[in-house]
Amino acid sequence: MASSISPEKLGAKIVEWYSCIVSREVEQAEEYKQEIGQLVNQLERSDEKVLSYYSLVLFRHQLLTEDVQQKRVEPTYLQAINAETTVYDGLLAFLYYFMSGQYEFYEGRYQSALRLYKIAEQKIDHVHDQSEKAEFYFRLGESYFRIDQYTFAVSYLEQAIDLFEEQQFYLERILNCRLLLAAIKTELNLFDEAEKEYQSALADATPYPTTHALLLRALGLNRVRQRKLYEAEMYFVEALATGEHAQSIAGMKTMADLANVRLRQNPNNEQAIALLQEAKAGVTAIGNEEYIVRCAITETLYINEGRDERLTSELQRLLEREFYTEYSELAEEIAEYYKQQSLFEKAFYYMKEALHYRTNMKILGSGAEQQ
Template sequence: MSTDIAPEMLGAKIVEWYRCIVARDMEQVITLKNEVERFVETTEIHDEKVLSFYSLVMFRYQLLMEDFQKRKVAFPDLEIIRDKDFYNDKLLKFLYYFVHGQAEFYQGRYKSAIRLYHIAEGLVNHIQDKAEKAEFFYRLGESYYRIDQYTFAVAYIEQAIDLFEQQQFNKEKFLNCKLLLAAINTELSLFDKAEFVYQSVLSEAKAFPTTHALVLRSLGMNRTRQHKLEEARQYFIQALNTGDHRESVAGMKSSWDLANILFRLQRDYKYALSLLQEAKAKAESLNNEEYIVRCSITETLFVKGGVDETLLQLMKTLEEHELYFEYDEMIEEIILYYQERDDLHKAISFTILKKLQTLKRSYLQTFSDEL
């Protein structure tokens, strides 16, 4: 039988749960989630503000657990907040735009995520928890990284690092920030600088299996960009064998990376094909458009021997989804494939396509800035 409970009591319990989510105290996160859910399921709750806070924190929890990335949940309908007076509550408003931005990010809509994050940024000074501020700056920097705006990305990530450094319990998030800075150096071909950071965090990351796997994956990506494929292969194998990385969304990406490298090395074809099929199946189950396209391009090149019409359509899909970072990476893969096979005509054709796309983006950006 349901009973009434003071909104203040439930609200306090949700706040406690929220703080544990921010601090990534996973044991307490799970314990408090069960307590809060039990409260919500067995009591009459009439305070809509508390219910909205619960919905936002629950979604924050689902983002932490990768439930959203795995398509186990959908973004909750929180538009009701806009129509209520309590939308003026700064914490609720901040959380609304922050988690909404994260939802957009995980769906590959990075510019949309940045727009939402910037609304949240106007409210960030009302947030007392330094860990939440640090997480927010990290997420905003990560979004800028995905659209190649590295100057903005570094500025926000460094703000996050300053805040995370003040909190020893957030050591793992501090390491994640360092990894992102190193990834930017890799993209800028500052490989030695990136390598120094990766090696500096590698031993510390061993205490955190999820992050340890990400460091190994990042080292593999660093080697891939330098065309040191054998070293990259070894790092991706280590990553996939660390913790539960293989079952994670990041593990799906590592499976594709390793498959692509094996195909390029022309070795372990059957294993490469099984990894590719595994990655593609997972990408399709998650409706992850980016990795569906990546897997399809690898399949078209190395399994089907290259079909220009298919490749052009797949590149168009990346463009339509504004996945420009991914567009540049994959067209480089295509160009390299044809160069390695001495098919200079096709290599030049795709090089021209890349340059045209870059000019088009530059023009659109200039036009947008003028507006």
């Protein structure tokens, strides 16, 4: 007969597991997950608070390992949580809204993610782990970045860096923050400043292949922004050859971006066409709406030589999901395509669309901060 475990001892084990997740010690976190999964079945008496804590930490683990993002598991943690118990416990309430916000973020619902994060922020005093606070501020900054609210993004990212610097062994998370700060400078067309930040972070990222690859990918996107497509191609190729980037969700996006820049340079590139189809299959399998549309538009422009009806329908999919920043970026790319074809009326229309939604995104983002 299996021995039982008290809620108090199980709770202490979950704290240790959670600490590994926060510090991104994947192998040790996986060991705790297996052990605690068995201990839950040996709980000597039901305890809603401990079971809610277990469900939230399990979901956090699944986010760390990309099980949720890659649809390997269903996010059933919400159903396992007793909301009445959770809402009266400050730390559990924080985790509940933080995890719910992260799920919304990974589903591409950035405004919804921010609304949940702002509720979690009201519970931040219940969080005593400084590294967890830093992680939360990083996620807030990341969300504001995705809706073009750069002032708020910078503020939260700088808070995250300050807190991470107080802890040991968090250089990789600081690099992630610096990556976003450099990306903001890229979006503001401060390319020289962005380049210094990227190269400085890249020099420190060698021991961290996951982040090293993300920095290379970011440098590729930086070059796309400057329309230096060959340089972008080189960075994307290097990113895909680094660590396990090619097997990650970010790697699927990099494959799609690499196919895009190659086809923009040479629409007859057979390798790029095959790569695009591979990327398309990957993002379709995980339901990544943004990159499903990006792949479709790349295919429409550079392989099928532009079909207005399909371009319109694909862009409409972005609007339906409130992907306004992505809409703006793709409308700008379409405008450039038609400009190169000397179809100036169409180019003007799509450039006007790009400017309209980029402006609207800033207004909508301001609204999110007020909510």
